[in-house]
Amino acid sequence: MKWAPLVIYAKWSKVESEFGDDYSFLLLIGNIVYGVAAIDSVSQTQSISDGKTLVSKGGVFELGFFSLGSTTKRYLGIWYKNIPIDGVVWVANRANPINDSSGILTFTSTGNLELRQNDSVVWSTTYQKQAQNPVAQILDSGNLVIRNEGDTNPDMYLWQSFDYPSDTLLPGMKLGWDLRTGLERKLTSWTSPDDPSLGNFSWGLMLYSYPEFYVMKGTQKYYRTGPWNGLQFSGVSDQIQNQNAMFVSNDEELFYSYTLINNSVTVKVKIINASFQTHVWEKEKEKWRVNIITPGDFCDMYGLCGANAVCSITDSRVCQCLEGFSPKSQQEWNTSNWRQGCIQNEPFHCKDRDVFVKYVGMKVPETTHTWVDENINLDECRARCSNNCSCMAFTNSDIRGAGSGCVLWFGELFDVKESQTGGQDLYIRMSGSEFEQDGHNKSVTIIIATTIAATGAIILFCIFVICRVRRNNAESKVKDNIESQLGDLDLPLFDLLTITTATNNFSLNNKIGQGGFGQVYKGKLADGRDIAVKRLSRGSGQGITEFITEVKLIAKLQHRNLVKLLGCCFQGDEKLLIYEFMVNGSLDSIIFDQVKGKFLDWPQRFHIIFGIARGLVYLHQDSRLRIIHRDLKASNVLLDEKLNPKISDFGMARTFGGEQTEGNTNRIVGTYGYMAPEYAVDGLFSIKSDVFSFGILLLEIICGNKNRALCHGNETLNLVGYAWTLWKEQNALQLIDSSIKDSCVIQEVRRCIHVSLLCVQQYPEDRPTMTSVIQMLGSEMEMVEPKEPGFFPKRISDEENSSSNPNQMTSNDKLTITSLDGR
Structure with a gap:
């Protein structure tokens, strides 16, 4: 039955010659049969052309040709059969798209699978084993496998797509190394949502004595998970729910993999720019829910605190030197430039004259220079470290139960973090004389x-x-x-x-x-x-x-x-x-900080923007009373451990009942730089006042700058005026914060800038509601052109310009107004 359409097409010329024009009826039947009896494999004598697909037996995954966005480029890939959005999990010809629908997937005479466009080879496979009557099959796991006909043993596959991941880790996939063949399995980000070619970020395993995974930006280390400690990765606080995770390390393989406890739930892990994210499909809502984002806080930035220091997001000063160490440069340390790290106060005396300070719940240091013995206990480990004058720290390699195994660190201790949930005990060497004096x-x-x-x-x-x-x-x-x-x-x-x-x-x-x-x-x-x-x-x-x-x-x-x-x-x-308590503090403490701001990439900022918008929709529309916040600003948006935004500080809020949508007051409260003009001047406030504040906040998130006065040409502008000037010049993308240029999705940023300017228009009736804002941010709907914003640039006379510093920037958004007389 499943081969019916291929039989019909193979004998087409004979049918046409015998039945003449009546063959169109048979064509219709053939197409119906093809649609009903989807096939999951092709043999060496068959092929897949553009428009035809393979579907796994359970109908979970589909393989075929597809395009992304508005482009006409064609790719061969695998996607979820019944998930309509963001379903692609693997792409064969990532760097070599086909320009039209002439692509065809077929076997060569030597048994290799090959993707061709006319006479050009676009992509192909190679085997280590001998191919005999090869068959290509798409499995319900999402794995495209090539095997010899009749051989279903996974260990005997000639080739499988799971060995060559794109940007998605599916249950059952291996991330790591096959040491027998030297094959590395790693994830690489897409360039953009509409371009699956190799992006700047990758996620792979470093083959140190104590191996660990890194997110790399090109050849530079961006984030590390910490090594596997028997339960989880030392530096990853949140583990995938509904999972059985495992890390395999032996002479033949070294990899991480996970399977699902409940297979009715659809879960995938993707690397998107600088972060890898766990996505769970919500069938009822027909959307992907981002369950975990890693890195999760700015202490996850690789090397933020330098050597011999520990990073803690709960401390007022993020980086602290380890006991027995002091900042290498106190001046730099005082300016929050911690990357030079810390140096020893006193030299080690070695052996019994030094002590070990126990740190609890730590992401252990980078494992570049380590020694591991899985067969000794912690006491023996301590003795090994104590007797080696170069040993800086030690811990168990496996923390399950009472703990087992031994890891020793040599040289500087780099990228240490205090974990909020998870982590492990770490014993760090300290000079005995320093300890006694202290x-x-x-x-x-x-x-x-x-x-x-x-x-x-x-x-x-x-x-x-x-x-x-x-x-x-x-x-x-x-x-x-x-x-x-x-x-x-x-x-x-x-x-x-x-x-x-x-x-x-x-x-x-x-x-x-x-x-x-x-x-x-x-x-x-x-x-x-x-x-x-x-x-x-x-x-x-x-x-x-x-x-x-x-x-x-x-x-x-x-x-x-x-x-x-x-x-x-x-x-x-x-x-x-x-x-x-919000672990990551207020939004302004991150986006306006040159160091911390680099940690907050565009996907996370976009996630925060949506969260703030949803909170305002609840206040304006879904709560029992309509609530106007009246003091929405970056310092009143707090971030939890997963960087979910939460609106705070309702001391200035006002409630409306029934159909009331606006009010006025002689007691104007709020913060300059975020106030709508009708409120600041006349004391009139409404839900559109909050919309105006949201527009300011949206611009600040995109730009990483406060809405304050700055010089642009011969005009003094606040951020809104500067954005409006760039918009009219069609140069709005110049607003993008330099720290997110590598991670931003241009279409999303441009749409956010457009929405922000709609929110800050002069007259309240021109501004959208927050419900409309969410619709505009989350879709490709057409939007009207924004009108002039509520506060205008002030032109500077030549005299003023000559008597003032053209580079001076004055803030106008820190002053909180407590009382003004409205006109």
């Missing part, structure tokens, strides 16, 4: 600190007793007032002692931010949860208003792109809001 200093410090703390506690207690009686009445009134306004929100109330303990009494070392009405601190509760505590300024009349507003609003909001309120605390003068 221990003595710590003891003295502890004694002094304890004495001061005890004395201070007694004094504070006396003051507390005297003042408490006087404050009780006032405190009770404030508390009753707040409680009456908050009503029954079913929100946990934290006591002040719990929060002061969690934040180390609001230590400056715990401070992570500053808002218009107070400061933000990181804390850790007794149960281990990390929290962010917003401490409203004492004595601020506005503070109580914003406190009540924020609690009322955000306690009722539940959306993945809004920060979650865990509880609140009001006691005496203290008014505290307790939020979930």
Whole structure:
């Protein structure tokens, strides 16, 4: 049955000669049969031409010719049969597309599979084994295999596409090396979504003594996973869900692979520019959900902290020297240029005179210079390292159970990271004399600190007793007032002692931010949860208003792109809001930082843009009350461990009921640089005010610059004015941040710039809604031309220009307005 169409075509001339014009009826039958009985293989005497396909037996994958986007170039590849978007998983002729539909896949007389365009060979296979009646077959795993007819043993395949991956790792594929043949299996990114030719980034395995995977940008290391420690890769916090992962290392092969526990779920891993991403197909929504993105935070940037330092995204200073080491250049270190790393304070004395400091939950150092013995335990490993004066660190090679095996590091320790989930124990050498001196200093410090703390506690207690009686009445009134306004929100109330303990009494070392009405601190509760505590300024009349507003609003909001309120605390003068802690901090701390900004590539920025837009759609349309944020800006967008954006700070928000869509106020609040003109001048606000702010934020994400004044020719422009000038000159792509030029998708960036200019138009009625914004960002729909933006460039006179520095840049977006009189 499956060969029926081929039989019909093979005997075509005979049919035509016998039946004349009536053969068209038989052609129709042949085509129907071909469609019903899809074939999964071809033999040496058959071929596949453009327009014909092979379909795996279970109907999972399909092989044939395809084009991408608007191009007419044709590629031979494999894609998911029943997934309509982004389904291509393998391409044969990545670097050599066919210009028309003349391509044909056929076997040569010697048994090799060959892709031809007319008389030219576009792509072909070669075998190590002898071909006898070869058959090419597409399997339900997505693997195109060539085997001798009748031989179904996978070990006897003549050739398979799984040995030559494109940009996608499917379940059952091997990523690594066949040491017998020297075959390397690695993923390489596409140049763009419409061009599958080899991109700049690849993901492959380095054959060190302790092997590990790297994402490479050309020949430069960009990110490393850390070595396999028996459970996972040392530096990868999130593992693929619903998977059985394995790493095989023996004399014949060295590879990573995974299979699915639940085969009804469709999962693939792709390298897209600088990151590899786990995609899960959501059948009901008919879309791919990005489940994991790796690298996941800026500490994953290769070599960010240099040698002998550790990177931690939870510390206020990202890079810290290891114990016993100091910055090689203190001046560079103070400017957050850490790549020169750290050097030893004291030389090692070797053997029993040195100590080993235990670091917990670490991505272990780069394994270029390591020694491995899988047959000794940790105590023997420590002895080996201690007796070798060049050994810098050691750990178990396998951390399963009680741990086993031994890894020693020699030379500088490079690219060490503190892992949030995962990682392993690492023992790092420290000079014995340094340790003794450090221990003595710590003891003295502890004694002094304890004495001061005890004395201070007694004094504070006396003051507390005297003042408490006087404050009780006032405190009770404030508390009753707040409680009456908050009503029954079913929100946990934290006591002040719990929060002061969690934040180390609001230590400056715990401070992570500053808002218009107070400061933000990181804390850790007794149960281990990390929290962010917003401490409203004492004595601020506005503070109580914003406190009540924020609690009322955000306690009722539940959306993945809004920060979650865990509880609140009001006691005496203290008014505290307790939020979930966002590991990667605020968006502005990354996109406006020259070092951290390089980590945030375009796919991640585009992901953040969509998340912010979804959060605003919820506020404007899907929540119980229509909510206007009124202070949307980069510092009020927080990023979690997976770089998902969450809108925060609702102290200035206003709610609308029913069909109300706009309002006005004499008390204008917000931040210069993000305010819509009708709000800044006349106090008029609406959902279109937030749209304007979103447009500014969108430009900042693309450009990596704040919306501040800058010089362009003989005009002083803010970012909006500069973008508008470039748009009119048809040079808008000059706006792109240099750190994302290698990773950006030009069509997406151009569309985002277009949308941003639509959002910042002068008049609210011209601006789109956030629902329309999402539709424009996520499709190829036509968009109207933007009109002039809300704030115009100011022309500089020759006198002004001669008396000022033409390179001076002045900021206009850090000032938070608390009160203005609207006209």
